[in-house]
Amino acid sequence: MEKRYWKDMRTRNFEISERSQGKHLFVRTASAGMFAAAVLFLAALPLSAQTSNGIAATSGTTASADTTQQASSPRQLLNDGLNAFSRADYSTALPKFRELTIHPSDPAYQPYEGDGYFWVAKTAMALGRLDEAQRNLEYFLMHFQKNSAYVEANYLKGRLLFMQQDYQSAIQVFQQFISQFPTSPFIANAYYWSGESLYDLGHFDEAKKLFLAVVDNFPTSYRVEAARYHLSLIDQKRREEELLKLLQWSHEESLRSVDEYQNQIKTYKEAISAYQKKIAGESNDGMSQEVSRLSSQISDLQNTLTQREQTIQDLRKQIADLQSQLRKTGAPAAPPSAEQPGQSYRQELLDMQQQAEQLQQYLRQQMQLQGGTQ
Numbered sequence: 326m327e328k329r330y331w332k333d334m335r336t337r338n339f340e341i342s343e344r345s346q347g348k349h350l351f352v353r354t355a356s357a358g359m360f361a362a363a364v365l366f367l368a369a370l371p372l373s374a375q376t377s378n379g380i381a382a383t384s385g386t387t388a389s390a391d392t393t394q395q396a397s398s399p400r401q402l403l404n405d406g407l408n409a410f411s412r413a414d415y416s417t418a419l420p421k422f423r424e425l426t427i428h429p430s431d432p433a434y435q436p437y438e439g440d441g442y443f444w445v446a447k448t449a450m451a452l453g454r455l456d457e458a459q460r461n462l463e464y465f466l467m468h469f470q471k472n473s474a475y476v477e478a479n480y481l482k483g484r485l486l487f488m489q490q491d492y493q494s495a496i497q498v499f500q501q502f503i504s505q506f507p508t509s510p511f512i513a514n515a516y517y518w519s520g521e522s523l524y525d526l527g528h529f530d531e532a533k534k535l536f537l538a539v540v541d542n543f544p545t546s547y548r549v550e551a552a553r554y555h556l557s558l559i560d561q562k563r564r565e566e567e568l569l570k571l572l573q574w575s576h577e578e579s580l581r582s583v584d585e586y587q588n589q590i591k592t593y594k595e596a597i598s599a600y601q602k603k604i605a606g607e608s609n610d611g612m613s614q615e616v617s618r619l620s621s622q623i624s625d626l627q628n629t630l631t632q633r634e635q636t637i638q639d640l641r642k643q644i645a646d647l648q649s650q651l652r653k654t655g656a657p658a659a660p661p662s663a664e665q666p667g668q669s670y671r672q673e674l675l676d677m678q679q680q681a682e683q684l685q686q687y688l689r690q691q692m693q694l695q696g697g698t699q
Contacts (some may be wrong), residue, residue, distance in 0.1 A: 334647070399425055399437040403444075410448060419448045439469035443478055480511040483518060492522035513543035517552055529559045565654050572647040590673050596622065596668055597680055617679055626678045 406421035425441025428434035442465040449458035462485060466478055479502050486495035499519040503512060520535035532555070539552040 343505060344657060357675070368512040369608065391613050398430075399434045402438055403437055406448075410444065410451075413451075415448050422448060430604045437466060440474070442469065443474045446478070446482065450485060450488065455485065459484055459489075475558045476506050479506065480509070480515060483515065487518055488523055490525075492526050495519075501689065511545035513539055513548050516543070517546075517548040520552065520555065524555060524559070529562060533559050540612065561654060565651070568647060568650050570652065572644065572651070590677065597684065620683060623678060623681045626681065630675070630678070 396654055399515045402421045402424050406418045406425075409415070409418035409421065418451065422441050422444040425434060425437045426445065429438060442461050446462035446465060449455070449461065462481060464476060465472070466475070466482065470473065472478075479498075483495050483498035483502060486492075496519050499515040499522075502509070502515050506512070509515075516535050516539050520532045520539070523529075523532035523535065536552040536556050536559075539546060539548055540556070
């Protein structure tokens, strides 16, 4: 697999080399044409003029050849690529760095081969060509351990995994980097991108520790502001989670109170029905007792109604406060229900109270009629 890859790599580089050689051939052809034109021009001049101008022409041709040779030197290619990279002109920089990797047997290029692979990987990352970046970076790390960019290449390996959204592997590479190169200038970045990886995985507590490490231990790093921003995001998420839990608890309490309210209404209905069945066979004394009991029952109903109304008002206020806090944090609020909690049960209880009062009035009328007959 590795041999096939390098065969493909050499093929692509050979195509680049052919294009480069075509350019050099054009330069040499143009120079030859200019030289021929100069010879014809000098032939028409006096001998003295030919002599002096011949020296100038020879010097100019030599200077032109030297300039062409210098422009294609490995050192010049590297400098041109770095200048283009610093301007964020990555498309221009990439072929110049590639040129440094296609002459492995040329002694002039050998000192720059490792730099070529490193910068090809880094430029490909900037262009979003992650597979190409991975191939060149792995080859660099395998064959150029003594290169001055070797430490940074180990850091870039973690960054590349993060860009590929392989967050778990990125965390492992960054941890290994921190342990292996504790004095590297990329240590703060390694902590930061480890925190970013944990954040994207949803491990907010662990991510918070790493962001705090960047802020506290590397105050001069340009990653400090980004770390503080992520810390604020984590705190906001925690507040939102607490508010949602509190809102859920309040909603459950409201449902529980409504259930209790419904059970009491059912009990009162059953009591009124039982009283109505007993009216026909009751005496005056019995009716008096029933009237008293009904009066007491009505009073209890009124007290219960008052208490339940207060409970419902308290729950509504809690829900409104929680929804207001959620809107401030930007979390989506629950849609309002078409019917307020406990509204139907309140009306049902009022109806029961009205029935009890009508029954009480009926019993009193029966007692008065029976008293008049006696």
